[in-house]
Amino acid sequence: MKTINYLASILVVANTTTAAVSANEKVEDVYKSNCASCHGAQLQGAMASSLLDANWITDGSDDALTNAIKSGLVDRGMPAFGHALSEETIRTLVVYIRETSYNADTAKIQTPTLSKQFKTALHDVNTREVLSASGIIWAMDFLPDGSLLYTLREGELWHLNPKGKRTKIKETPEVWHRGQGGLLDVLPDPDYLKNGWIYLSYSKKTGKNEANRDIGITAIVRGKIKNGQWTEQQTLFEAPKQTHKNRGWHFGSRFAIDGNYLYFTNGDEGHQDDAQNLKTQNGKIHRIYKDGRIPKDNPFYNQKDSLKTIWTYGNRNPQGLVIHPTTNQVWSTEHGPRGGDELNLINKGVNYGWPKVTFGMNYDGSPITPHTDLPGMQLPVHQWTPSIAVAGMNFYTGKQFKNWEGDLFVGSLAKKQLHRLRIKNNRVVDDEIILKGLGRIRDVVTAPTGELYITINDRKSNQSKIVALSAVK
Ligand code: HEC
DSSP states (O other), X not given: OHHHHHHHHHHHHHHHHTSOOOTTOOHHHHHHHHTHHHHOTTSSOSSSOOSSSSOOSSOOSHHHXXXXXXXXXXXXXXXXXXXXXXXXXXXXXXXXXXXXXXXXXXXXXXXXXXXXXXXXXXXXXXXXXXXXEESOEEEEEEOTTSOEEEEETTTEEEEEOTTSOEEEOBTOOOOOOSTTOSEEEEEEOTTXXXXXXXXXXXXXXXXXXXXXXXXXXXXEEEEEEETTEEEEEEEEEOOOGXXXXXXXXXXXXXXXXXXXXXXXEEOOTTOGGGGGOTTSSTTEEEEEETXXXXXXXXXXXXXXXXXXXXXXXXXXXXEEEEEOTTTOOEEEEEOOSBSXXXXXXXXXXXXOOTTTSOSOBOTTSOOSOSOSOOTXXXXXXXXXXXXXXXXXXXXXXOSSSGGGTTOEEEEESTTOEEEEEEEETTEEEEEEEEEESSOEEEEEEEOTTSOEEEEEEETTTTEEEEEEEEEOO
């Protein structure tokens, strides 16, 4: 009886798939017209099995699912779609399957209540609200005296002293607060006690394009705070004039300092093909000295027409950048499109592939490329499909959470999750969601007290909080 059903629907499918799928068709529509009749409108299963659970007939890997769709599982009644659907459309279906099953899975995770304990695999955790502010807290970091600096994207830098008194720093640079732009990262110099430098990144309006619309760039500066005032500012990086064209998003931008080197990220600024173009700052991770000079051993320093500051390229929108506390490796999280968020180990001169390779698809469900891997391009160490919207991250370097020492904590915006990654031999061996639902988590940092601080934000109310996680003894 079952077989007859399958055969009947194969005939139906054969009819519907004779119409060629256009290259830009959205994955929801492709799924509805080709797959829903057997696997159910919500992928929940009908006459064919659910695509949401982890009970696979194949080994369940991306490759196995791709092959099943392309070549069919003919003896089981799964038709082959390799003739009707292009490779990139089949890739969007795999992303769609991952997305839908992930959403069903993680919907079960309970959101903890602030100030109430909750359990994770390795620690019981308590939360405490440190402060609440209106607007988006984009970044935070501690000064050696235990006070905290944080940025509000609208263009404000704040100082919170250890007693809880807040001061808004005066005379910080004017920012272009549009789209994803504004005042972004803040990082005190590791030698702050000696030199007092604080580094800031922000989006800066630089003029208008031919269509008379505002354009801008990501600017990198450093300065000092004296008597509650931003002073002695030095500009460390501004992209060359001819490259100024930002559409208002994907500015990056995070810092990391290793010795005398300052690394910073610059998103593709909404021009994805720029990520492969060495003449522009967009879609790159850059390396300069802390005072803005450019190291002569940068990979493209001597290459004609290339930006001398580029350290790596093919980086879509890196929203996290951190130096490993003992190995000094540079790690970065990169915001993918719909699917294909990445964790990358950043090495000199490497091409990370965007937009030639990605595990994701366009936001509207249309394909970008069938390629998740190509020669000469670096695969991520770890990738999230669906995208969690990876943001800021940090290694835990405190003493309070004994079982978390050295783990990497990664914030997620869209999924409102905090991930704990354990890394061994440059591989992620554990990816635990330790917290979900409190808010969009944009930055994570270890406090001098050994607590783990996160920033959370609620889009609707436009409120942000800084929350401290402590270990329950
Ligand atoms: C005629 C019915 C039918 C249609 C249409 C169909 N499938 Fe299937 N599919 C099956 C059957 C039957 C299986 C084998 C598993 C089972 O017994 O349900 C299967 C298996 C699969 C598997 C492998 C699952 C595993 O357990 O490893 C994937 C992936 C899959 N289908 C995706 C799709 C996608 C995507 C589409 C649309 C492009 C689609 N299928 C359309 C019937 C169908």
